[in-house]
Amino acid sequence: MPKKILIILSDAKSYPLKTSTDTTPQQTGFFLMELAKPLAKLLESSHEITFSSPKGLKPEPDPNSESLLAFAGNFYERQRENELIDRMRRENGFSTPRPFESISDVELDSFDGVFIPGGHAPLTDLGNDKELGRVLWHFHDKGKPTAVICHGPYAFLSTREVRDRGFAYNGYRITCWSDAEEKLMETVMGGEIPKVESTLREAGAEMVEGAGTKVGGIMVDREVVSGANPMAAGALGERFLEMLGR
Structure with missing residues (x-):
């Protein structure tokens, strides 16, 4: 049966880079393949998608994620994923995500899973968002499938704001x-x-790193499936689907 999936996006268009003299903003956004690959699998299974962000601003891709280098030179794969995001802009409210505060606790009951892609953007506005903390506590308390990848797990820190x-x-x-990395x-x-890894470890998570995670391996613990980098996007999407189907 089709399920309702909440996809969490950042509103940030930059992240802080601290140098010896000052802090300068660096352009960022969602990492294209980390969003597109799991999203494509969810849509192929006819699941219903809702996009949400802190203030509902138009999301933009991280420029680095649109380079041919990110796709190992595969022009057609990049084209397919950009076309998918363009389709979401036309058909699925991608350009106007739901602000977190607009999703009530009652409405959260209607969602079956949550997914948070990466890119450096979550470092700026997801880790300390109290409304996101409320949302994530719902999925945690109910044991609903939760998928995160790359910098996406940084959003888990928001649960401390509740x-x-x-x-x-x-x-x-x-x-x-x-x-x-x-x-x-x-x-x-x-x-x-x-840093995502050390910050989550200090918060109390048991962080898993190693050769397997560097080449697309994923980790599953209770309701959470996580991937370390863009290479894990496909496997993450597959396991998330399996968890939703249970």
Whole structure:
């Protein structure tokens, strides 16, 4: 049976890069293949999609995710995924996501799963959003399938913003964009970027890294399936579908 899926997006168009002299904004957004690959699988299974973000602003892709390098030179794959996002803009309210606060606790009961793609954008506005914390506590409390990839798990920190509730994913085995991968980015960018792995570990998650996660492996713990980087997008989508079907 078709299920209702909530996809969480960031409103951020930049993230902070801290240099020795100041902090400069770097352009970002959602990472194209991390959103498009799982989304395509959800749509192929006739699931109903609702997009939501902190304030309902128009989401934009991370420029790096649209490069041919990101697709290993596969022009046609990039074209398919851009066409899917264009279709969502025309047909599915992608350009006007629902603000978190517009989704009531009663309406949350109608959703069967939640998915949070990556890109550096979540570092700016998802980790400290109290309304997102409320949303994620619902999926956690109900044990509903929850998929996150790359920088997406940073959004889990928002659960700490809900009064007297703490960190919802304490003790969960989660994989994400690692500190080592981020440090490589820092070398290229020439500045310091907030870390997902170590921040989640400090919050209480059991972070899983290793060769398997670097080449597309995923991690499943209770209701959460996580992937470390764009290479995991396809496998993440498949496992999320399996979890929704149970």
